Structures are given as structure tokens and as C-alpha cells.
Amino acid sequence: GAGVSQTPSNKVTEKGKYVELRCDPISGHTALYWYRQSLGQGPEFLIYFQGTGAADDSGLPNDRFFAVRPEGSVSTLKIQRTERGDSAVYLCASSLSTANTEAFFGQGTRLTVV
Amino acid sequence: KQEVTQIPAALSVPEGENLVLNCSFTDSAIYNLQWFRQDPGKGLTSLLLIQSSQREQTSGRLNASLDKSSGRSTLYIAASQPGDSATYLCAVRPVTGGGNKLTFGTGTQLKVEL
Numbered sequence: 001g002a003g004v005s006q007t008p009s010n011k012v013t014e015k016g017k018y019v020e021l022r023c024d025p026i027s028g029h030t031a032l033y034w035y036r037q038s039l040g041q042g043p044e045f046l047i048y049f050q051g052t053g054a055a056d057d058s059g060l061p062n063d064r065f066f067a068v069r070p071e072g073s074v075s076t077l078k079i080q081r082t083e084r085g086d087s088a089v090y091l092c093a094s095s096l097s098t099a100n101t102e103a104f105f106g107q108g109t110r111l112t113v114v
Numbered sequence: 115k116q117e118v119t120q121i122p123a124a125l126s127v128p129e130g131e132n133l134v135l136n137c138s139f140t141d142s143a144i145y146n147l148q149w150f151r152q153d154p155g156k157g158l159t160s161l162l163l164i165q166s167s168q169r170e171q172t173s174g175r176l177n178a179s180l181d182k183s184s185g186r187s188t189l190y191i192a193a194s195q196p197g198d199s200a201t202y203l204c205a206v207r208p209v210t211g212g213g214n215k216l217t218f219g220t221g222t223q224l225k226v227e228l
Binding site: 004006033035040041042043044045048056091093102103104105106107108110 | 148150155157159160163203205215218219221
């Protein structure tokens with residue numbers, strides 16, 4: 001596609017449930033990033049992939065969060081046993097490589113845990 | 115740990131006014147700095163990217179400057195228009211650590227009034 005696509009755009013789930021958020025990067029972009037943006041804050045880094053492997057997952061808050069990118073394209077962010085504090089906008093970005101190139105962001109998935 | 119601060123947090127100006135948004139960062143070891151625009155409920159749109167070796171970048175009515183040694187960047191918007199109303203975020207990429215892992219400020223919320 002022309003840009004980074006994220007689905008769903010909105011997700012409401014009950015506390016304790018499992019959710020998956022999907023990111024489809026720009027075609028040909030080998031690097032993919034996940035960020036989380038809480039209300040009134042700037043985005044915070046979660047994890048990034050170079051190809052299929054997670055090159056840096058230091059931003060994942062705890063082991064309830066996990067992300068995969070099995071074929072080096074689409075990525076899925078998985079959250080187990082969701083908590084109300086997980087409510088935020090989850091942003092995905094991609095870049096041509098992890099070298100000095102510009103990151104392009106998707107529109108985000110707004111997750112609300114009730 | 116890199117910290118990025120943006121001042122002011124919010125700004126309201128009449129249409130046609132020239133304005134300056136400020137961004138400061140604590141660690142001058144950056145690879146580049148990027149300015150983004152975020153509309154309510156939307157993702158991030160990249161406006162300008164300045165490499166660490168550059169002093170400024172221009173795109174239309176926007177001009178971004180970078181003073182790496184003092185840890186400051188400014189985004190200058192000329193002849194502001196109501197369509198410029200949005201939140202403006204700056205983000206820095208570190209020299210070390212690899213990847214396009216960005217640290218964001220909390221943003222300046224701009225409103226341009228008719």
C-alpha cells in the first residue's frame with residue numbers, strides 16, 4: 001500500500017482479555033517500529049524489527065506484551081491479560097532500513113480497556 | 115537517558131501570525147531530529163528531518179533549525195493558517211543503539227484562529 005496501515009483503528013476490550021493489533025508497513029520497508037502514546041503524551045518506543053527479528057524490545061513494559069513479524073512484512077502486537085492502564089494509542093512506523101532513513105507512521109490503533 | 119521537552123505546551127494565535135515552537139533535548143549525541151504533525155485521532159505526519167550535521171531544513175512555510183551543541187531545535191511557521199492547527203511533536207534519534215528508535219517530546223498543541 002501507499003502508507004503504513006494499522007487495523008483495527010479502534011478496539012474496545014474488557015480487562016483481562018487478549019488483543020492483537022496489526023501493522024502493515026510500506027512495501028519494501030525492512031524496519032518496523034511500535035510505539036505507544038498515552039493521552040497528552042508523546043509516543044514511547046516499544047519494540048523494533050529489522051526484517052523478521054526483534055532488534056530491540058527494550059521498550060516493552062512487561063511480559064504481557066509481545067510482537068511478531070514472521071515474514072518480515074506484517075507485524076502483530078499482542079497483549080495478554082489486558083489492564084486498564086494499557087489503554088492508549090498504539091502507533092506503528094516503518095522505514096526503508098534501520099540506517100539513517102525517515103520513519104513513516106500509521107494512523108494508530110486506539111485501544112480502550114474497560 | 116534522553117529527555118525531550120517542548121515549549122509551550124499549547125499555543126493559540128490569530129491567523130497570519132508567524133510563530134516559533136521550541137524543542138530541547140538533554141543528550142546532544144543525536145543522529146537526527148524530526149518534526150511531526152499530529153491531527154486529533156490521527157497518526158503522525160513527518161514535516162521535516164534535520165541531520166545532525168545540518169543547521170536547518172525548509173519546506174514551504176516551515177523552517178526547522180538545529181543547534182546540536184546546545185540541545186535545541188525550533189520550528190518556525192510563517193503566515194499561520196487555521197489548517198495548521200494540530201499538535202506538533204519533535205523527536206530525536208540517538209547516535210548509538212541502532213535503528214530509528216525515536217525519543218519524542220510531549221508536543222505543542224497549536225490553534226490558529228480566524
